[in-house]
Every structure is written in structure tokens, then in C-alpha cells.
Amino acid sequence: MALIYSNDSVAKRVSEMLHPEPVVAVNMSAAPVATVVPAMQATAQTVAVETTHMGTSSATLGNTKQQQYVTKWLSKRYRxxxxxANMLVSTAYLTAHDLKLDPLLILAVMAIESGLNPFAESAMGAKGLMQVMAKVHHDKFEKVGGQQAALNPVANIRVGALILKDYVKRTGSVEGGLKTYVGAADMDSDQGYGAKVINEYRLLNQVAKGQNVPAMKRNTPAPTSAPVVVSKQPEADSVKPEAKPVPEATTSATAPVVASDALAGL
Structure with missing residues (x-):
């Protein structure tokens, strides 16, 4: 992973692959994809997510077949x-393995925040797949190339995941962590942001198990999620949320509400 962060040429190829320049010819070879993606796939195949809070979620196993299900579904759902999509999913699983976090939670946040657009930028300055405020979290970007790496997919996923895990631990729940992540810690409501992320997570969990989940979005509101309690007690220091707008509501397929979800590694 450190090589990916520090190697400018690799990062450049990944960015070019995700956001290629428009071309006239349709039969041009995609060299960045051929060089970067297979290498990440080979690495991902050797990784199994380690966690002591697996619950009943097969998503924590991190097997290749599971990632194929998730990749195909996300590719269709977000076009x-x-x-x-394969590169993003592989990176999410590798990051989750390093941080002992549920990869599907990372992907769910990524989907709701940016719709898997690595170059998304908000008016408030939130950037990339995880919509991270680079100026607020500049310290976390120091190890991955500095603030200028905010639009680097690999760096953005890692920093966003670090922030998310920190907020979940501090608040004591996934819902509280998501509320803080979106900048609504001091507000009465997060305007449904947490419910949308949890709903996306549950859909991804079903997909990872090989279940047939429609990829097309429906005009139905996201369900109110049941509390997901984190095993570790929250830290004493106060949480300072990053200031960024709550993403606009997105339509999504609804998943059955499970009474007690256990998100891996949290």
C-alpha cells in the first residue's frame, strides 16, 4: 500500500484509468488498466479481513468471489x-484489512458521498470518493502525499476510512460516527444521511453473499436503521465534526431491516 501512495506514476495511471481523456478512436488500448488493476487484483486475492467482531456477515471474509459480486453490482448501480469499479473495491478491501474495518461500510460511505466519482468536489471543499475536507484533515494526508493527494483514489479512501473509524469509536456507534462524518454532530438530524449509508451497507452485504439484489435505484425513502453498537467504549475527548454539507438525497433500493447488525471491526 505504501508503494501505491508514494509512487506518483502509479497514482497517475490510476487517476487516468478512472477519468480518461476523451478520445475519438474507440479501439485504443487501456494501458493504465492493464498495468495497475491486475496488480491490485493479485494483491487482493491474498487478503482476508481480520476481525474479532464478524457476527454473521460473510462480507468480512474478503474472498475474491465476494469482491466480484460487489464489483459487478456497484458497476451497474453507479455506471x-x-x-x-474493481480497482475501487480492491482498494476498499485492502484498506479495511489494514484498519480492521468492514470494507462494505467503506464502500457504502463512498457510494453515498460521491456515487463512486473520484473527482467529486463540493462547494465547501470536500473532495474525492469519500468527500474528505483536506484542509481540516491535512495531518492524515501527510503520509499519503499531502493535501494535493485528496483526489488520488487510494489516498482518499484511506484517509476517509481513518476518519470514519475514529468518529465511530469516539461516538460509540456507527450512526453517531456517520452523523459526525457528514458534519451534523451538533445538529438534531443528519437529514437521513446515516440511514442511507446503512441501507446501502445492507444491500452490499446481501450482494456479497451472492443474493440477487436489483442494481437499479427506486424512488423510495431509505429506512430508519436500528442502532449498531460498537464494542469499544467512546473516548473521553470531544468530537469536532468537519464542516461539510449533507449530501443530497439519493434514491436507493431498500433492504430488509435487520434487528442487530454487527459491522466488522467496529
Whole structure:
């Protein structure tokens, strides 16, 4: 992972693969995809997510078949090229393995925050797949190339995941962590942001198990999620949320509400 962060040429190829320049010819070879994606796939195949809070979620196993299910579904749902979706899913699983976090939670946040657009930027300055405020979290970007790496997919996923895990631990729940992540810690409501992320997570969990989940979105509101309690007690220091707008509501397929979800690694 450190090599990916520090190697500018690799990062450049990944970015070019995700956001290629428009071309006239349709039969041009995609060299960045051929060089970067297979390498990440080979690495991902050797990784199994380690956690002591697996619950009943098969998503924590991190097997290749599972990632294929998730990649195909996300590619269709968010209209992302298969190679690009594969790279993003592989990176999410690798990051989750390093941080002992549920990869599907990372992907759910990524989906709701940016729709898997690595170059998304908000008016408030939130950037990339995880919509991270680079200026607020500049310290976390120091190890992955500095603030200028905010639009680097690999760096953005890692920093966003670090922030998310920190907020979940501090608040004591996934819902509280998501509320803080979206900048609504001091507000009465997060305007449904947490419910949308949890709903997306549950859909991804079903997909990872090989279940047939429609990829097309429906005009139905996201269900109110049941509390997901984190095993570790929250830290004493106060949480300072990053200031960024709550994402606009997105339509999504609804998943059955499970009484007690156990998100891996949290």
C-alpha cells in the first residue's frame, strides 16, 4: 500500500484509468488498466479481513468471489467501468484489512458521498470518493502525499476510512460516527444521511453473499436503521465534526431491516 501512495506514476495511471481523456478512436488500448488493476487484483486475492467482531456477515471474509459480486453490482448501480469499479473495491478491501474495518461500510460511505466519482468536489471543499475536507484533515494526508493527494483514489479512501473509524469509536456507534462524518454532530438530524449509508451497507452485504439484489435505484425513502453498537467504549475527548454539507438525497433500493447488525471491526 505504501508503494501505491508514494509512487506518483502509479497514482497517475490510476487517476487516468478512472477519468480518461476523451478520445475519438474507440479501439485504443487501456494501458493504465492493464498495468495497475491486475496488480491490485493479485494483491487482493491474498487478503482476508481480520476481525474479532464478524457476527454473521460473510462480507468480512474478503474472498475474491465476494469482491466480484460487489464489483459487478456497484458497476451497474453507479455506471462505473468494470475495471475502475474493481480497482475501487480492491482498494476498499485492502484498506479495511489494514484498519480492521468492514470494507462494505467503506464502500457504502463512498457510494453515498460521491456515487463512486473520484473527482467529486463540493462547494465547501470536500473532495474525492469519500468527500474528505483536506484542509481540516491535512495531518492524515501527510503520509499519503499531502493535501494535493485528496483526489488520488487510494489516498482518499484511506484517509476517509481513518476518519470514519475514529468518529465511530469516539461516538460509540456507527450512526453517531456517520452523523459526525457528514458534519451534523451538533445538529438534531443528519437529514437521513446515516440511514442511507446503512441501507446501502445492507444491500452490499446481501450482494456479497451472492443474493440477487436489483442494481437499479427506486424512488423510495431509505429506512430508519436500528442502532449498531460498537464494542469499544467512546473516548473521553470531544468530537469536532468537519464542516461539510449533507449530501443530497439519493434514491436507493431498500433492504430488509435487520434487528442487530454487527459491522466488522467496529
Amino acid at each position: 462505473v467501468a468494470s475495471d475502475a
